[in-house]
Amino acid sequence: MIKNQPIWRRARYALRGFGMAAREEASFRAELWALLGAVLFLIWVQASLWWWGLALVLMAMLLAAELLNTAVESLADLVSPEFHPLVARAKDCGAAAVFVLSTVGVFLVLLLLWQHFHGGAR
Numbered sequence: 672m673i674k675n676q677p678i679w680r681r682a683r684y685a686l687r688g689f690g691m692a693a694r695e696e697a698s699f700r701a702e703l704w705a706l707l708g709a710v711l712f713l714i715w716v717q718a719s720l721w722w723w724g725l726a727l728v729l730m731a732m733l734l735a736a737e738l739l740n741t742a743v744e745s746l747a748d749l750v751s752p753e754f755h756p757l758v759a760r761a762k763d764c765g766a767a768a769v770f771v772l773s774t775v776g777v778f779l780v781l782l783l784l785w786q787h788f789h790g791g792a793r
């Protein structure tokens with residue numbers, strides 16, 4: 672096992688993981704489209720810097736949660752391809768993490784829409 676590699680090599684591994692998830696994981700691709708949609712939405716409502724910051728942090732957390740969920744799923748499939756209640760628990764918790772962040776995202780969109788139509792997006 673090679674440890675403590677230079678930062679540029681670790682960045683290359685990270686980009687490889689990102690690319691792999693974008694190619695092979697439909698949920699990750701859907702979240703990338705949601706990120707694009709969120710950016711267009713923020714431009715449309717002329718959101719303040721505060722909203723931009725909040726939305727970008729949330730989207731980064733969502734993408735990171737999906738990547739970690741994919742990592743958990745891959746390891747779970749390696750360790751136990753057959754049905755196992757602990758694998759179900761691990762995968763369900765990973766999915767729940769993504770679900771929590773997506774739900775917050777939907778609420779943020781609703782809040783911003785409400786503010787846009789009832790008092791300007793500030």
Ligand SMILES: Nc1ncnc2c1ncn2[C@@H]1O[C@H](COP(=O)(O)OP(=O)(O)OP(=O)(O)O)[C@@H](O)[C@H]1O
Nearest residue numbers: 698740744751752753754755756758759762763766
């Ligand atoms: N080996 C297993 N043992 C027990 N339950 C499993 C197993 N594999 C999958 N499951 C159950 O099926 C659900 C879906 O698992 P799956 O691996 O198909 O994820 P997925 O739908 O591909 O998720 P994602 O869309 O995030 O990739 C899990 O949340 C879990 O409840």
